[in-house]
Amino acid sequence: MSTIGDRLDTVRTRIHEAALRHGRDPATITLLAVSKTQPAEALREVMACGQRAFGENYVQELADKADALADLRPEWHFIGPLQSNKTRLIAGLAHWVHSIERDKIARRLSEQRPGEAVDLQVCLQVNLDAEASKSGLAPEALPALAEVVAGLPRLRLRGLMAIPAPSEDFATQRRAFARLREMQEDLIRRGHQLDTLSMGMSGDLEAAIAEGATIVRVGTAIFGSRRVAGRGGQGL
Template identity: 65%
Template sequence: MSISDNLQAIRHRIEQAARACGRDPAGITLLAVSKTKPDADIIAAHAAGQRAFGENYVQEGCDKAQRLEAAGLELEWHFIGPIQSNKTRPVAGCFDWVHSIDREKIAARLSEQRDPHRPPLNICLQVNVSGEESKSGVAPAELPALADAVAALPRLVLRGLMAIPEPTDDVTLQRSRFAHVRQLMDDLNARGHHLDTLSMGMSQDLEAAIAEGATIVRVGTALFGARA
């Protein structure tokens, strides 16, 4: 199947999942995870109507963004991978969103390095709801302090939370993890934040994520195929 066909199939999945839980599909953004994929795949997805793309690797993502902007494509770029301190400047310069903030230090550097003439950088805090030591993300107990610190930084807008729970085919566990993320966002909003974004759900579990309130689902494999 072509990328256009795959995109249509994913949109149908999103629509079906939204309808099943009484949500408006228009409230859910498909983020095409284009890491390791060539420009031609992104151009094909763009031709089929896709606008938001997610990258995990700083240099690769910046190079793509610059090349495709020069080619006349207006795309929205989301950084979804871990960020080292020495890579914050290019992230601040190339991306519209960052989903993977779990330390105040990284957010502060992005704030300092974001061009004040550009729109603020949209930020999601990555939370580790499955407690895996190998996985990035702030512990839920430490989330309120991090949210307060990031929300106070200039040139950033704290939009919501991102999570990558452990992979499982157990739909009950999938929904439990995603419900936990939603509850954490509700708790932050009750503390005075104004968060509107839940970045959660991927190719294998987007239905469970949508049922629990996801506003951005991150899909790579089902759209572009397995990584080479």
Template identity: 60%
Template sequence: MTTTDENDIATRLAAVRQRIRDAELTYGREPGSVALLAVSKRQPVSALRTALAEGQHAFGENYLQEGADKREALAAEAIEWHFVGAIQSNKTRAVAEGFDWVHTVDRLKIARRLSEQRPEGLPPLQCCLQVNVSGEASKSGAEPAAVRELAHAIAALPNIRLRGLMTLPEAVSEFDAQRAAFRRLREQQAELIDDGLALDTLSMGMSNDLEAAVAEGATMVRLGTAVFGPRPEKQP
């Protein structure tokens, strides 16, 4: 029998997919051009199984041990695992060995370690360069002025593939202000493409600014509570 939680996740997932389709239509995007990354931080394995049953196969994790436990529990499933948490130097090996994508590369040192530590036999680690478009001191991400040089250096590394840019801008409620932040990322990526980099991913947009991100060219939106509901309390 389907539980209430399973019904809730199925309902939320359907609603999120409809929001994405509506935004694609409203802003002249190709249908299906915006992918959904379900951010499953602190959600139980059962919640991921429910989303899987509804056709969701890309999941984002913020914590290495939690991600490792889920990968082990769901090893038989066809899942694309994305790391979306902050990366310190002592975390790069676990990211390189266990994930398909990483969205939070913001320093060349981290990119080099990921490249060096990616195991032979695995495909290249798909990477996004995180950019601090709003200039917030509390946020991770490369400074916009440093992005061009950094992107070219990362793109030249073996064992990883730079796919595009990612941002987590300042939280604002006004739609035009949301769009302005995402526009800065889109324009920066366009400059890199003009420089000859083969980039195809803009990872931007969350529950409160999904539509603004799609309007400005997002190819992947990262949603957590909109899919799974409130996160369980973090265990001490």
């Protein structure tokens, strides 16, 4: 029976091989272990294998784990939908937020980020296929939101995040990720200094890497099936 460490090694190998296959430097790709619904003990096990960055979808769950794992100081990435009444906790605890889709949320994070903290690293989430079940802004709204977020203090706009419609076809996966990459390239042409594409999960990370992913969000392939059913989320 494989252990968490074994599964983590397998994911790291997949990332390394995909990067080399597509002419990428593996060192330019960050593995984000999506740990939603997993107990703090499981994160400790993964951290013992050298993993530092963890993605959480639920505000209170991130807060509880940040407290339980304060001695290890993980790097926390918030990747779920964020309501305006929950921004203060995230502004104080997270190192990254991948899921900004409204200027109101960005403004609140900027206002509530502690003055002594380094800038909060942020990505804008795009809903590539207008799926009602997924968060994210429409592609045509992206330039305007990027202008707002780039001008806010205590935030640093790093790039884009998306969760394409699921597909088992590699070419279809690549086309979706290529669309996000092209949106980022357009923003760069508009003067934004962006370096992050948060895309790719357990089932499609190879296609994401082929199209320039710099952060891949992997949960199931590391931790196994989610411990709690019936809660939506982003980033396995």
